[in-house]
Each structure stands twice: as C-alpha cells, then as structure tokens.
Amino acid sequence: MDDQRRGGVLQPRANGRGIVTVSMTLEALEAIAPGARRLNEGGLRYVHLPGLQLPAGCRPAATDCLLCLDAVNGYPSRLYFAERVNKEGKALNWNGEVHILGRAWHAYSWNYVSSDQTEVGILSDHMAALR
C-alpha cells in the first residue's frame, strides 16, 4: 500500500490486517522529524519532534516541537514549539507558555483538532494554523 499523504504529511501504513501499531505511528512521526521519540511527564503523553520542518513562509523554518497527545489546559491535544513562530498574514494567539520536560515551550490557541485520528493526523491538524 502506498503512503497516503494528507496536507503534505505522511500517514502511517497499516499492516496487512489494517492495524496501525504504536511503532508504526512513531515511524511515521520519525519520517517527519528524525529523532522523534515518546516521553511522558506527569501522566501526560508527549512526542518530541526535534527540528520539525514548518510550513512554507514560517520563521523559523524549523524548530523543536512537543506534541501533547492528552487533554491539557482545556485542549484535547496541544502542539508546543521551542520558540514562537511568525508567518505573514497569520495572527496567532500564543497563550501557552509552559515549562515541560525541563524546557520552555510556546503554544498557540488552536482547537480544530480531533483526537479520533492518528498521531500524524493530530500533528497535521495542529500545523494547519500555519498553512
């Protein structure tokens, strides 16, 4: 089965039985951000995405990101950036200045993300704010 692309983001391949495993989803995330890995803190699940390439026109063009897969601060999931991202024509509400896993992170308010999808899909939906 060929990789499916959604919004320019790789979707994970299912195995022969249509089952997507945890390792598959991490592989898909690693394809987007080499070195991606899962971490937990305080009972919340995160995926660290080092040097994630951001959509065209973003400044910076790439930065470390942290995807929280669990409900946090009233959001079903959240994408944190190592620094605030600027893009001409985009007015983002950066309302998530937090300290997680020993580092400072920044997040914009973006609620158009369904949790009922793959992790890559969740990431893609968060990035839609920058496209």
Added chain:
Amino acid sequence: MREELVRQSFLGVDSDEILAAAHVGIVGLGGGGSHVAQQFGHVGIGSLTLFDRDRAEASNLNRLIGATRLDVDVCALKVDIAARGIRSVNPAVRVRPIPGRWQDHALVLRECDVIVGCVDSFSERWQLEAAARAALIPYIDIGMDVHQAAGRYAISGQVALSMPGHLCLRCMGILTEAGLAREQYGAAGERPQVVWPNGLLASAAVGVVMELLTPWFPGPSSVLLRFEGNAQELTSDRWLKECGQQATCSHYPLAEVGDRL
C-alpha cells in the same frame, strides 16, 4: 546552638546545623509566600532562593507581609521585600532574590532541597510540581481561595506535600484537567485575597517543611491539609491519612527524572 534558636532546641540536638545547611526555594512571594519567607528567616533556614517577578502595589498591602507604603511608592520587587525581612532577622542567611519567572531560572530551582509553591494558578502548580519531581525535590503547595456560593463568601484552601515516589497533586485531586481547562477559559481578574488564611496556611506549610528537615517528629511522606475558613478548621484529608501513605503515584514514575530531552 545559636542563642536565637535555643527556644526551638526541641527540634533536635543538631537541628540548627540541619536548618543552616538546608536550601529552600519559595516560588511566589505574594500573600502566602511572604508569610513563608518571614517564618523561614525566623526558624534558621540557611539558604533561601526566592522567585517572583512582581512588584508591590497598593492592593497588596492588605496581605503582603513586610511590605510598606514606601515599597508601593517605589514599586519595590516582592522578592526584595521578602529578602529584606529575612536578613533583618538573620543577616547570615544566604538569600537569593530572583525577580523573574522560575521557568527562566529552572536550573537554579533544581539546587533547592525543598520547594514551597505559593502560586496562584493551576497551570503554575502543574508545571512547578513537574519540575520538582524531575529533580527529586519535595514540593509543598499552598492554595487559598475565596469563592461565592449560595449568596455567601467562603474561604478555603489546602497545603499539600508532593514527595517523589509518593502521591502527587493529581493523585490528591488538587490538579485536575477540568480545573486546568476552567482556568484556561475562565474570566481573568483580581481574585479575593486576605491575610489571615494566608498566614494559617503558610504556617502549616512551614510546619511540614520542619517535619521534613528536623528529627523532632516523624512526618508522613504525603500530606494534604484542607482548610475550611468559615468553620476555622484545618484538617488532614482522611483518605490520605488512612490509606494514602502506602499508595503509589502513577503520574510520576521514578524513572522519569533528570534531563530527558
């Protein structure tokens, strides 16, 4: 033993040395933290690191311990006000006032033996406890709230000890996703604050720290004290007292410590 501390010699033969060697961090030097700082200066804590970026305002004077009208006029830093008070009692204390967010000085926070959090949001508690757990530091949290219910005002609060390897604020029901969500979307604004429940809760928190540091009384590994201000009652959480000491925390496994990124 120093003459200033002879009346607390019951804390233990070497208690003055133990306290002198201790390094306590206080995050938030407002209504609760200013009380805590003052008391630590009196009992002989040897090193204190204070984190708060705010300055004194007129509306603080109803509860900010050590603050004067002059401090408000000159917009004095809250950490400097607290440090001044501590040094006036014991000039030998190593006080480090940091006029900023603890998040911007996270490595300094790690040097503390114990952290007392006197912060005013669930989000701050969430982050601060996580940082303390990652560095294997016991975290004492103080919270006070005035809320309206059935046409009356009620004062409540809590003091909790979050000890690495034992129950955390989520286990104790202090931090919940519902509470964090309400805070994210709730109305911002000045919350009511008054001095006497701050003092009561701060004193209880100092007592928890003293039980941790000195051998006078074998304190428990998990503490949750609930304050019902209208009834003037400060009580130990019954479940925690009876069952909680043996309970384990699933939110902060010991393996999730240190620099992992």
Added chain:
Amino acid sequence: MIQAAIGLRVPAGLLTQVRADLERRHPFAAERIGFLKARQAALPEGGALLLAFDYLVVPDEGYIRDRRVGARIGDRGFRPARQAAFSEAASILHVHLHPHLGRPEPSSVDRRETAHFMPDFVNVAPAVAHAAVILSLDSLSGWAWRGSNVQLLSPITVVGAPLVKVL
C-alpha cells in the same frame, strides 16, 4: 579552578531497597555489591545532579571467589550495569556497604578496584557522570567520575520523610 559540584539524590524507599539487598548474606563473598541507575540533570555553572531511580541487584552467580577482597564480581555481574549505561545513557553508581556507624571512607581496596572498573562505564556512556557510593549503617558518601575527573559527590540527599542531606 573550582570544579562544578556533582550532587546525588536518592529516594528514601529506593535506598531502603539497596540496604536490604546489601545486608543479605552471600554464599561465599563477605559483602555484596549493587548498582544504582541514575539520570543526570544539569545545574548552573556546569554542575550536575545524579538522580537515582532504580537498583540493579547483582545475582549470587555474578560473584567470583577471591579471598583477597570482600567481594569481587565478574563480567556477569557488571554486564547489566554496563548495558544500562550504554542503552539508556544512565549514570551508574557502584554501591557497597561498610558495616559501621558514621561517614564511610573508601579503603585502599575500594580505591584500587573502582579505578579499575569505572573507566568501563565512562567509556560506554561518556556524556554522563558515574559514581561509586559507600553506605555505612547510618550514612553514605560517594565519588563521581566525569570523564577523567574524579570528585566528591556533594551534597548527597536522601529524599523522603525525613529528608537527609549529607554535605
């Protein structure tokens, strides 16, 4: 030049587990050895904290008969610790017990043997410090290896109720 400090924090429950293991009798060794796993956390000005989170028991069969020393472990005893250092980038702390009261000091045998095996851990996980810790009946002390530098572990804090800090 002043060396940046390296401290150790050990949860009280974990230390209790360590003591219980080290106090067990071995079929032929006079004493036991174990390994704490720790993660490193940076402190200001180049300092570091070793945060102990797990304990590796050396099984009875990991020991080698040697009447010249209290205990000697072979490759079978070292391998799990070396593997943890390599695969988890964990700091490894060699631990044994001196059965007396007061602050423990390393014997000449302790110094010699530690200098012999510690480079193995430094080589497989050079980015983190490793250490040798000695427990007494009521205290503990330790030394950290950071690359080729050796320094006292200070402070050592047993994190629990009570909190015990050894400078």
